Amino acid sequence: MTADPLIGRLVDRRYQIVARVARGGMATVYRAHDSRLNREIALKVMHPHLADGEQAASFRERFEREARSAAGLQHHGVVAVYDQGTDGDMRYLTMEYVPGTNLRHLISSGELTLRRSFAVLDVVLSALAAAHAKGIVHRDIKPENVLLEAGTGRPKVADFGLARAISEVSNTTTGTVLGTVAYLAPETISTGHVDMRADVYAVGILAFEMFTGRLPHAGEGPIQVAYAHVNSDVPPVSAFAGHLGRPLDLLVRALTARDPDRRPRDAAVALDALRNTFQQIPNEVLDIPANAAPPPSPAAVKAARTAVVERPAAGRWVAQQPPPPPPPPAEKPRRGGKVLLALALIAVLAGAWWYTESGPGAYSVVPDGVVGASEQVAEEALTAAGFKSSSDEQHDSDVPEGEVISVVPDEGQRWHRDQPVRLVVSLGQELAEVPEGLVGMLEADARSALKGVGLADVEVSREYTNDAPRNEVIWASVRDGDMVPTDERVRLTVSDGPPPVVVPDVTGLDVDDATDTLSDEGFEVARDDAFDETVEAGTVIRTDPGEGEGAEQGSTVTLVVSMGPEGTVPDVVGMTVEEAEGLLEKAGYEVEVRGFGELFGGVLESDPAAGEQLEQGGVVTIWTL
Numbered sequence: 001m002t003a004d005p006l007i008g009r010l011v012d013r014r015y016q017i018v019a020r021v022a023r024g025g026m027a028t029v030y031r032a033h034d035s036r037l038n039r040e041i042a043l044k045v046m047h048p049h050l051a052d053g054e055q056a057a058s059f060r061e062r063f064e065r066e067a068r069s070a071a072g073l074q075h076h077g078v079v080a081v082y083d084q085g086t087d088g089d090m091r092y093l094t095m096e097y098v099p100g101t102n103l104r105h106l107i108s109s110g111e112l113t114l115r116r117s118f119a120v121l122d123v124v125l126s127a128l129a130a131a132h133a134k135g136i137v138h139r140d141i142k143p144e145n146v147l148l149e150a151g152t153g154r155p156k157v158a159d160f161g162l163a164r165a166i167s168e169v170s171n172t173t174t175g176t177v178l179g180t181v182a183y184l185a186p187e188t189i190s191t192g193h194v195d196m197r198a199d200v201y202a203v204g205i206l207a208f209e210m211f212t213g214r215l216p217h218a219g220e221g222p223i224q225v226a227y228a229h230v231n232s233d234v235p236p237v238s239a240f241a242g243h244l245g246r247p248l249d250l251l252v253r254a255l256t257a258r259d260p261d262r263r264p265r266d267a268a269v270a271l272d273a274l275r276n277t278f279q280q281i282p283n284e285v286l287d288i289p290a291n292a293a294p295p296p297s298p299a300a301v302k303a304a305r306t307a308v309v310e311r312p313a314a315g316r317w318v319a320q321q322p323p324p325p326p327p328p329p330a331e332k333p334r335r336g337g338k339v340l341l342a343l344a345l346i347a348v349l350a351g352a353w354w355y356t357e358s359g360p361g362a363y364s365v366v367p368d369g370v371v372g373a374s375e376q377v378a379e380e381a382l383t384a385a386g387f388k389s390s391s392d393e394q395h396d397s398d399v400p401e402g403e404v405i406s407v408v409p410d411e412g413q414r415w416h417r418d419q420p421v422r423l424v425v426s427l428g429q430e431l432a433e434v435p436e437g438l439v440g441m442l443e444a445d446a447r448s449a450l451k452g453v454g455l456a457d458v459e460v461s462r463e464y465t466n467d468a469p470r471n472e473v474i475w476a477s478v479r480d481g482d483m484v485p486t487d488e489r490v491r492l493t494v495s496d497g498p499p500p501v502v503v504p505d506v507t508g509l510d511v512d513d514a515t516d517t518l519s520d521e522g523f524e525v526a527r528d529d530a531f532d533e534t535v536e537a538g539t540v541i542r543t544d545p546g547e548g549e550g551a552e553q554g555s556t557v558t559l560v561v562s563m564g565p566e567g568t569v570p571d572v573v574g575m576t577v578e579e580a581e582g583l584l585e586k587a588g589y590e591v592e593v594r595g596f597g598e599l600f601g602g603v604l605e606s607d608p609a610a611g612e613q614l615e616q617g618g619v620v621t622i623w624t625l
Contacts, residue, residue: 070160077127079158100150103143115286117210128267141202204255401428470497500550537564571610588616595624
């Protein structure tokens with residue numbers, strides 16, 4: 001086995017490739033580390049042959065255009081595209097890394113229920129609807145491009161925009177259509193035409209496969225499969241899974257109509273059809289795995305259409321009644337017999353009251369099948385079991401609106417029939433509207449604004465930039481006004497201000513030259529004077545921060561300037577009177593000012609002059625004009 005030469009490579013001086021995740025016909029996907037933003041990303045590297053020869057420039061242009069378009073698509077069901085770039089002859093995309101598996105593995109497992117299928121299709125069509133609203137057509141919907149997030153199982157659609165850039169080059173160079181033939185619309189195969197309805201067709205094929213565990217058209221090779229798409233209708237799903245009924249046949253038939261004008265015009269219309277169909281499916285059918293029920297025989301179909309079976313009430317508990325007391329002996333009642341008969345009757349009545357009010361007859365069992373049913377169906381099942389019900393509502397990201405999330409007490413538990421059974425009913429996924437103006441806010445304000453609308457899961461990374469002040473938000477994973485689930489993680493990139501500048505070495509320079517050098521680098525300059533036995537007066541001893549250290553642009557660097565050995569008069573010529581007095585007093589001298597002040601400049605000379613020896617405590621006279 002040959003090791004992948006890209007593993008360990010640093011791409012574009014930023015992305016460290018860690019491991020290979022998958023390889024397809026168009027690209028290889030790697031897990032990589034973004035060293036600049038300190039996060040894990042997916043790096044998709046295009047196969048080199050896609051940009052070979054005369055088509056290199058054309059592919060690069062299309063690839064960059066489509067990547068920019070996909071990067072602007074923000075939706076909780078879409079794998080976010082962060083960036084695109086080149087490194088030598090390598091073309092790559094950086095995307096959100098979604099640990100987990102894909103829909104292909106879930107279909108192959110045979111554990112995919114109808115309820116889960118509808119939930120996945122709902123997210124796929126919702127993501128496509130957001131793309132179609134922006135004029136973006138996916139062109140390569142298939143199970144491998146529907147990722148399932150580890151832990152939550154939440155679906156995310158990948159590869160927006162990539163298929164178009166590649167297919168345009170393939171069409172130009174070879175006249176062929178590039179794509180997964182099992183999911184291609186008839187008009188794409190026959191004419192090469194692709195629009196939003198081609199995505200709808202692919203979702204219809206995906207739905208057929210999820211409902212039945214197989215593809216609708218089988219063939220020995222791609223040519224036979226393509227021929228079937230163009231010349232044959234997709235068969236009804238009920239022909240392959242007997243537990244599926246006419247509503248699903250009609251849904252798949254509408255999505256996969258060979259005439260594109262007879263399909264939903266875009267994913268938003270298809271999504272409405274999907275949700276309407278879901279409401280028509282009996283609850284007991286929703287949790288049957290796709291491959292659990294074999295196709296029905298003709299006789300079974302006929303019997304199912306004509307037979308009417310009354311189902312017993314769910315969960316009813318039938319108590320064994322106690323045997324009746326033996327009849328009294330058939331003899332002439334003796335004295336006191338009427339009293340005994342009355343007492344026996346009272347005992348029977350009391351026993352019956354105890355049995356129904358406190359004994360076994362006062363209890364029943366909470367029926368199965370309540371959780372996951374609609375509120376109405378659940379209430380009917382509880383009523384049939386002898387219970388009254390109450391209900392509370394709460395939002396839930398995984399349970400559709402109107403379905404029961406949980407029941408208290410649990411299904412199968414004995415419960416007093418006088419006590420209500422509490423249903424917790426889903427309000428569906430709770431959504432929040434993204435606040436306006438996130439980009440441009442300070443980090444604290446952005447966190448507060450997001451928390452105020454219910455988006456509390458915020459992940460922050462920091463990046464140096466000259467375009468925004470420190471702590472200002474420069475990028476957000478959600479856009480203003482979007483409706484997103486409240487449990488969605490919002491990613492913010494926050495400015496760390498301009499990148500740090502290295503403090504230059506100005507040690508040994510004249511103070512004026514050192515000041516000019518630091519100013520040219522964008523620093524403010526302060527001065528501090530100190531005696532030094534070895535450094536000539538007026539020369540820089542050191543800086544704070546020191547040479548070679550990083551400091552923010554615009555920050556202050558302090559020059560420590562030598563006053564020479566103690567007892568040496570410092571140079572104050574050119575200073576203001578106030579500056580000269582401060583420096584001379586710091587050197588230990590008294591100051592006497594002569595002249596007309598600072599009307600025409602600062603200090604002209606001093607007596608004693610700079611560099612002469614004078615014991616500390618002596619008087620230095622400074623002259624002004």
